[in-house]
Amino acid sequence: MNLITCKNISFVYDGVPAVKDLDFSVEPNDYLCIVGENGAGKSTLVKGLLRLKKPASGTIHMGNGLLAKEIGYLPQQTAVQKDFPASVYEVVLSGCLNRLGLKPFYTKREKELANENLQKMGITKLKNRCYRELSGGQQQRVLLARALCATKKVILLDEPAAGLDPVVTQNLYELIRQINEDMGITIIMVSHDIHAAVQYAKHILHLCHSQLFFGTTEDYRNSEVGSRFIGGVSHA
Structure with a gap:
């Protein structure tokens, strides 16, 4: 059973859609990376997964006995x-x-x-x-x-490498990989770093106010949106 299943969810601020029509799932021991430009809806989705914001439409179902309060959260630091x-x-x-x-x-x-x-x-x-x-x-x-x-069960990380130098960033990504693979904890990570995402993640969710892509990292590499972002720039 999936840990988290999102079906056609949308989030709205003051009547204006922030992100819409998201349809994806997170499996036990998965490593999902959520990518997209600033303002694409990533932070809004994080609030939804933590039950801090209610979807305007669609459903978020948590399986395997997972509760929102049991999601380990590492926010962006102010x-x-x-x-x-x-x-x-x-x-x-x-x-x-x-x-x-x-x-x-x-x-x-x-x-x-x-x-x-x-x-x-x-x-x-x-x-x-x-x-x-x-x-x-x-x-x-x-x-x-x-x-x-x-x-x-699950750790949700919001831009964990922001502001870190390249060596420290690499060490952090390796540590997160160990948490996923050695401890069996599911990782959901929001990141601007497309190249790190495709190096470490098992699945990619690419947002731009809606869902541009959801699937395996390998399929993302071979997709039109994936090849465009990976091949063209180092940040999405």
Whole structure:
């Protein structure tokens, strides 16, 4: 059963369609990359998948017992968020908030989970450092560890490599690949980087206010829209 199935969904702001007629699905252990130009509807779709915005039409169905609150989310960082005055451990542990339910405090299990994910992301030595003192690449590892605390199934990443230098970006993409392949966690990533998308993703969803393409990465490479964007420019 698909983790997420979107059927003919559209989103509207003030009566004006932001993105329409989307029809795609996300399988367990999938790696879907959502690409498109600025204003194409990518961020709107992210809000829809997180249940922060209701579709004007169509349906979003989540299978395999997945709940929207169980999607680990790594948002685009603002300058204020990058300057957040908390320890690395506190940021990672906050990914367990949805697990608390009615409990007022983190339990031993949540604290163990935070430490496990710090280790998985290779940032245990940074545990007591202030988040805002870290480099951009280190901050993204912290946020990935936080997202892993929130989910066992799906991580949704919105432009995770924005503002990072090429070497750090490559390392980040490799880390995301490991999360997908070694941990079996489904990845949904919004990106401007078409070339990285076709290198790592299993499926591509290309938006331009509507759905230009959805299918396997190989089919995307061979499609008219794929060959146009891959061959012509490095960013879409």
